[in-house]
Amino acid sequence: MVLINDTYRHKGLRRQLSVLLKEKGIIDAGVLKAIEAVPRHLFLNSSFIDHAYEDKAFPIGAGQTISRPHTVAFQSELLELKKGEKVLEIGTGSGYQTCVLLEMGVKVFTIERQKELFDKTKLFLPSIGYNPKFYYGDGYKGLPVFAPFDKILITAGAPLIPAPLIEQLKVGGRMVIPIGETTQTMTLIKKLSDKSIEKTEFGEFKFVPLLENKEWGD
């Protein structure tokens, strides 16, 4: 049993957040249930804690942000997750999105390139009862050793679709990736065969950038 500071007040605020997300168009009941389950206030720095259940992004250190709940819910919904699936997540960050995926009954492999965030989240998530597989490294390369994946989720703005990630997606699998430099178009990629993909675009979003190896050193 994991003891955490999660009160009825927090649970009530999460319920309201899930109602708000429904009003904003999220229909997947599994996603809404996951949003109601994950204690987002524990992922934020204490100065933002009172705002944890507003639909806003917040800084999480190392120049990164925890995505807005609507963005997390929207990306999760596009994945059409089924229990037991193997999901690769690029950009662990605070681990909030990771926990939403885990609540939906999938197995998560998550990669983070910022050492500070990687170390912090790898300690924090198990302390509140969430156990994905954590990897420190460059998400552009994916995790070839554990491929193929049923689903792949990229939680940073990508200038292009990383070819290794398409390779590591199962035929019939789905990848959700925000594509663009300053703002991003949410893009769903379905892998139809070893040689063909289908792309569908869904509105504009704002993410921190997916950084390539050559830009490391910050």
Ligand code: SAH
């Ligand atoms: N899903 C996160 C939001 C993360 S913000 C959450 O819910 O908190 C995007 C994250 O992607 C940042 O932590 C950033 O460091 C990470 N990132 C950027 N480029 C990356 C890369 N090439 N490989 C792995 N992680 C990367």
